[in-house]
Amino acid sequence: MKKKTSLTAQQLSAQRNRLVYLAFISLALGIAIAGQAALLAEAVQRIFVESASFPSVAGLLGILLAVMATRTLLSYGNGVIGLRMATTAKTNMRTAVLKNFFQSSMPVTLRGHTGGKVSIALDAVDESDGYFSQYMPRMVEAAVIPILLLIVTFTLHANSGFIMLFTAPFILIFMILVGLKTKKKSEEKYSQLAEFAGTFLDSLQGLVTLKIFGRANRQEQEIERSSLGYRDATMTILRIAFTNTFMLESIVMLSIGIVALELAIQLLVLKSMSFHTAFLVLLLVPEFYSLLKNTGTAFHSGRTSMGAIRKVEIILEETNDRNDQMELTEEGRASAKELLTLPPSIELDNVRFQYAPGSFELKVGPIKVGTGQNIAIVGRSGSGKTTLLHLISGLLKPKSGAILVNGTPLSQKDETIWFEHISYITQHPYIFAGTFADNIAIGAGRNVTREEIEKAAEEAGLSGVAAKLEQGLDTFVGEGGRGLSGGEKQRLSLARAFLKRPTLILFDEPTVGLDLRTERVLQRSIAALASTATMITVAHRLYTIRHADNILFMDHGTLVSSGNHDELMKRLPSYAEMVDVQLKGGLA
């Protein structure tokens, strides 16, 4: 089995060149640090101990300045590489997340809070910055420079080297302990943020409903609770960060103090060491610890970023798993395309579905829908009609059993090809913020001309509505634009279908009463569309039910019986009763 590489490893291996540059610059930086200390010690020795004249040390001071400038430039270089790595990694991850959101299967798309997904795509990806811009450059520096400084110190004065070697692991152990805790806390923080974002978006979308029911204040409290949860998680991480900094500073100060004490004893008491060497070691030691300390801080921010990256990884894993399942060979793709150009026949074989364990269960099959047939699904509210339509459309995947399209299991069909051939006319089609024309054009998976849009609007009975508006089909509708009535929305949905010319139409008939004219326009348009397609309708109108080739009568998630209207009226008292009670008000 192919071993999965983590998202971080993938991003790093994609930027291997930059890691190599980082290593080389770090090595040069280590040499510059050691060189700067050596030159400074030499200058101090000559000026203060040997009382050399300025002209005699001017050259040395010049070299010292050049080395200091080089050191600054090298640090800057590492910073720039880190930032570039972060930019590339964030761009890659955000592209992958958005691509997966847009290309994932319907069931995956329908899962989870929209607000949570937004927070992962925006905030979690942004938070990954620290790992690439801070953590990685510091880690590469930590892998090269301290070793170099340690070697130099050992060659100068072994005792100091041993003290450094003995105290450095305390910093590393401390970093690992803190890091482990931080990553877990950071993952918690992102769960809290996703929850907060979800609650917030949900509340904004339902603000009108909340106000009508006087629950806006309650919801405000809910948002506050959710935001406090996020704040607490963030504060916990900051608390760890501050404790971490304090502890690191203490360990570092103590270690430098021990080395300085040892040097002082060697220099003043035992007189076994020159001032030059002692001063040089004393310059190198803080550099060594300050590097380790910076690594500790970067380690902390790196672990916080890792929590965020893990959240992105989980989202990508969920959607990628789906992509593996949906993969089709070129041959399969061609044959799927071919099959679906005809009005398809559909068979359901022992299909079972549950939204969640212990909840409503749908158990149907065998059901056969012939090519070009017109089927009505009827039943009481909650009997599973919409669930069945969602399963046939591919919005939901069955738990077991098979749905065969033209004799081939639906799960093997490429979702994109499948959706190219069907139109699902729901009761509440989504109207995007844009013009009528833009909204109709969505129906075609290609660029369409103005004439085609106008023709589709005409066929769907929408031109009358547009004619009454000053800007006609260029009127702005959807969010922030003009509102549409239920009947207008369905006609807009139909206009999309006329552009698409599907071979399978799934229609969730309006339960609300439409005026006689609108009903007729809808019926005429639907009939025109259905003439070249297989059609399955969740039917509420007696007219639709009577004209269906076959009626599926659902109750409690099972198919009770099927047949045409007259047969069912004779054979099934519960059907006759339902027709009598529910459909009397319909268009007979």
Ligand SMILES: Nc1ncnc2c1ncn2[C@@H]1O[C@H](COP(=O)(O)OP(=O)(O)OP(=O)(O)O)[C@@H](O)[C@H]1O
């Ligand atoms: N997303 C969901 N999660 C959990 N349960 C659900 C979900 N959607 C629907 N259900 C449940 O599944 C059952 C069948 O619902 P479904 O919408 O299929 O019924 P229906 O026959 O279409 O009803 P109606 O005529 O009122 O639209 C109901 O008990 C409903 O509460």
